[in-house]
Amino acid sequence: MKLFALDTSTPRVVACYVDDEKKIFVELETKAKHGIQVSQVVEKMAEVDFGNLNIVGIGIGPGGLTGLRVGISFAYGLGIGNKFVQISSLKLIALNGLFYNGYIAVVRKAREGYLYSALYKPENGKLDEIVSPFIETVDLINERYREFSPKLFLGDGAEFFESDVKLNKFELSELSLPTARNLYLLACEEIENERFVNDIEPLYLQKSIAELNFEKRKKEGSV
Amino acid sequence: MKLFALDTSTPRVVACYVDDEKKIFVELETKAKHGIQVSQVVEKMAEVDFGNLNIVGIGIGPGGLTGLRVGISFAYGLGIGNKFVQISSLKLIALNGLFYNGYIAVVRKAREGYLYSALYKPENGKLDEIVSPFIETVDLINERYREFSPKLFLGDGAEFFESDVKLNKFELSELSLPTARNLYLLACEEIENERFVNDIEPLYLQKSIAELNFEKRKKEGSV
Amino acid sequence: METGCESCFELGILTEKELKSFARTFSQCLAEGDVIILSGEIGSGKTTFVRGLVTGLGCSEEIVTSPTFTLMNVYACSKTVYHLDAYRLNGIEDVFYVLEGEIEDRNGVFVIEWGNLIDSYFIEDVITVFFEHEDEKHRKVRLRVPSKRVSRFRRCLNFGEYKEQ
Amino acid sequence: METGCESCFELGILTEKELKSFARTFSQCLAEGDVIILSGEIGSGKTTFVRGLVTGLGCSEEIVTSPTFTLMNVYACSKTVYHLDAYRLNGIEDVFYVLEGEIEDRNGVFVIEWGNLIDSYFIEDVITVFFEHEDEKHRKVRLRVPSKRVSRFRRCLNFGEYKEQ
């Protein structure tokens, strides 16, 4: 197996390369744009033979739209014609809480009071998806997750929620970002289950924020 | 803060660089010796200004002796005259189980039936050290940890123990290795608590295996 | 153009020069975040109006070009001017994405040609300038502002060479 | 040298050539993992003995040099020969580290000059060769093997030009 995987859904670009001889994990977070960061990450993998990959793994979001597309297009260039596996970017973050005895709610800021979110439950070292990724306001997310307890909130939107675990701010911010090693674990899970695809489907999530706002204001207007 | 940290206690060399502008995390595992791997990791941090670090963090073991010394000597070259922080290499591995609701026992093969071990308990996103690193046989380790329950065993020696969590072999092997991000978290914990040192004390752990074996055979001889 | 509009200012029939001059004065009555809809047929003077507007914010009128194809031009004047054109948009859905993808900066003024095509988007208070063809050299211009800002605009616009209701 | 040793073979007084020849034959009686202590004063023939030993395992005697300063030489013969010298070691503690740091391979034979200095380390069965000065050209050599291996060594050593008890 010669696997290269990449996730560009957050400000921290993470990538890994694994074959029989070596494993390389790289994570990069700078002020540069995603296009530049992906290039820098690839430069840190100079010993990788990108001409001979057999599987390309790619984070499909949700997350920053431009960053996601940079990653997915690049993955296409690397792997078109070969096998792809798709990694859920929120699940990737959730993996930071792999041994939590409860529910992990990943919440990532989209815009204007809306967040991307999904809910997972760790079971024997794997994460079960309880609620698939969706986009909503803080209140409605809390509503949706009310029945699940206890909860650990991860993601850059966690500040708006109350976890049942008390983490300090710095630690929470670090645990709210993906790691390359976890990307590898999720890629392997996909490979193990033979969930290969030829076309990558980005998870933008249905409505744009402006549209949601618009609908919200219409409702308010008619009240 | 311009922090560079490194751990060479396992076959996977991990390092991070963090300042206000950027964060770089690298993990490398190849068939090459530690000296070469450290050089390769550093080459992947070409944008780091190693001439202007103010803190150097280093994993002090226990672990492979040669690898440890390569890392520590290198860290000395980088940071002598500045501040060092020391990271416990077993604790670094334990951090993979950060949210486990129980005890994390890290066990790493030393030689001839002996293992390095330590015991930790996660509390609110930090690990409390319950038993400091020591070296012993499987049986005596089990003995020592009998009173603590439940337990998750991590480390390349975990195959000799029974965890209360069922992980598959591959996943266990990955979670038994350090990550660069966790190295960063532990380095920050040291910095936060201002545990700076000028001299690095490697944790070789007191007796050599041969000496332990010798004593053991003497006992058997006199029985 | 509707009549009997309470918070409207009829500027009357203006030459190109007068129209630009009004736009210049008008620009100085704006606040950060204001949305200005420019409503009128092809060639009725919307883009010309923006030329005048930017001169009131310290820019030169040459920087203004038609945003029909670019969708949005941004002029860095004393306030940032986001000059949009809804002419080619397919409706509200596209508007969502234009604004979302482009407008990071909540400060500045937003001027939207053909904004009436997408007025259902604007629930909050907008300022609208209506343009009507009079003849080749003249346009009829009306300004409508949110009711609570009427007095402030009245005061602000009192000075200058243009007509008021 | 002790007398009345049950599992001993007295080789008697040997010339240098005879000593090497015996070492050669002796080498073929060894098993993987065997530890051979060479005990005797300075110049009593221990290193010379190893020269003979390696020729019985397919190597040339020139490859053997004194391990006094190197602590351990490794000869890659039909069995790997670990040629140690305890002359400079500070006692058991050092032995631990020499063996631990260097000996990855549990296969091979371990030959230790001045091994008697560290004999408390060896609880398992070792083979010991004792060397005594006779005169400038002759040495008195005795072999002691673990009791359970006596008959096997007797059979193995029966052929060759040397004396036996």
Add this chain to the structure above:
Amino acid sequence: MLVLGIETSCDETSIALVNNNDVILNLVYSQIQTHKKFGGVVPEIAAREHLKKLPILFSQLVKETQIDINEIDGIAVTKGPGLIGALLVGVSFAKGLAIRYNKPLVGVNHIVGHVYANYLAYPELRPPYIVLMVSGGHTLILKVNESMHIKIIGRSVDDAVGEAFDKVARLLGLGYPGGPEIDRISKDGNPKTFGFPRPKMYDPDYDFSFSGLKTSVLYEIKRLKDAGIEELPIKDLAASAQEAMIDVLLHKTTKAAKDFGIENIVLAGGVAANSRLREKLAEYTLEFNFFIPPLEFCSDNAAMIARAGMALLEDGKNDGLGLEPSPNLFEMIGDEW
């Protein structure tokens, strides 16, 4: 030199394989959605569309040409100007290919790409030349010297000419895009019926102004209606409006060529497809050599990008992983590239 070209700067997704001046295959994703008036013009939607279409086109190209990508000499992708989200899709995909097949990668200026579309039809074309770049978004006169150094010497101060075509067409009740419509019906119209103004025709600069034309057409229509004419002479109106635009385009362009002593005039952009423009070039062919790209390469396409990139690759240029899109490439360096 065999070059793979990729174009995703605006709304057209295109990929092409070009061997020197021969276009082996040029694929442009056709806009099928008729319910949408204008297609995916919005940046976010354009970018999403490119991400969907580019891999499909690539696979189709490989399948139809049976090319082994290892055989190509380099990859050329549009660097700018354009929409940043859209450009990023093409550039990132190109980088992935470049790394995987270990090929040099160059970023191409879209405008320069339009200029090079001509080389596909006229391999012998060499600078210096004057370029008239006319499309929906651009109306420019460029001066290109011997060393391919490009300077903008004239531009529209208000509406682009393509935009003018589109708005006039709308005023006349014609469909979109307006240019081809006006072109079509003007064939049966009289260009002299109405004397629409040629703004800035005699100004000493090389700039254009087209916003006055739409008002002239609009007021002419009003006049006719006020005069009671119910059935408007659309064809004549169209032909006359077109004539005004073509006249000023040609006048200014040839003036620039004469002033700078340059014989070669190159046309580029969607409006270069206009048949009246092509007709009227005949009036100037004694003094100048005109180069017009084949219809297929007037509007945005990847073949022109591949050909423009070829010039860079031949010079040994390789932007590699450091290539980043420049949405404002056009403005960022003022009037020069």
Add this chain to the structure above:
Amino acid sequence: MLVLGIETSCDETSIALVNNNDVILNLVYSQIQTHKKFGGVVPEIAAREHLKKLPILFSQLVKETQIDINEIDGIAVTKGPGLIGALLVGVSFAKGLAIRYNKPLVGVNHIVGHVYANYLAYPELRPPYIVLMVSGGHTLILKVNESMHIKIIGRSVDDAVGEAFDKVARLLGLGYPGGPEIDRISKDGNPKTFGFPRPKMYDPDYDFSFSGLKTSVLYEIKRLKDAGIEELPIKDLAASAQEAMIDVLLHKTTKAAKDFGIENIVLAGGVAANSRLREKLAEYTLEFNFFIPPLEFCSDNAAMIARAGMALLEDGKNDGLGLEPSPNLFEMIGDEW
């Protein structure tokens, strides 16, 4: 050229600052532990000791010389031969310094380092020369040609001469290390009293054999004891044994020099400190030029490493991060470097 040298190949931890041929400061960690006969000889312990001592020495060097490391031109560290764990400490530390101060880094062959110890005292020394390398671990004759190409032409087939000194000293009941002891008491002894053999003295090769000497001394002692002499003539025995060793060393070395037509003979290693050896050189000074390092630089030290490294740095060599220790450097390339 200002060079920082680091030596951790065996049991001595040393760091030095050398400017061209001047040693600004040479620090060797003194073995304080007297209860240990031989100090940290075991590889694992040696490596641990180096890790403890090297930073201390470095800090001391910086403090005493007040050097700003930014001023140095390069770093030289022993690459091999030696103990792998020990070498790694020096090499890794050196790499850290090299990266931090952005200085070129070169790996130095320890044997070559011993040769270069002479340059510190004799800056004018130039190859070709014959080297007699004599220490506890090594007894070698090297031929160094004009281009500093080094070939081993002779070696001990059994015990090293330093080892022979140590074992003879033990037989005579003297302390450790034996060499300096024998040197000392031989001054009051008669080297002709006993005619100990000079093994391989007249063999046509340049090899040595010293194991026979220890038995000769041992048997002589027996003879004396058997003859009833209670108080052994230690000084004469020592002087005679020393004479035998020195004779054969000088004979073979000068023979090699003559056979190869080389005038310069360089001594290196701990035994080069021997005063009788230095005396007897006088017999050959008409035919040859002898170079002996200052006492301080005969045994392992970092100054010689710095000086040897300087030659590499002047040639623009920079191993950088790719430098890895070669514990078997000596053997790996056969008889040649």
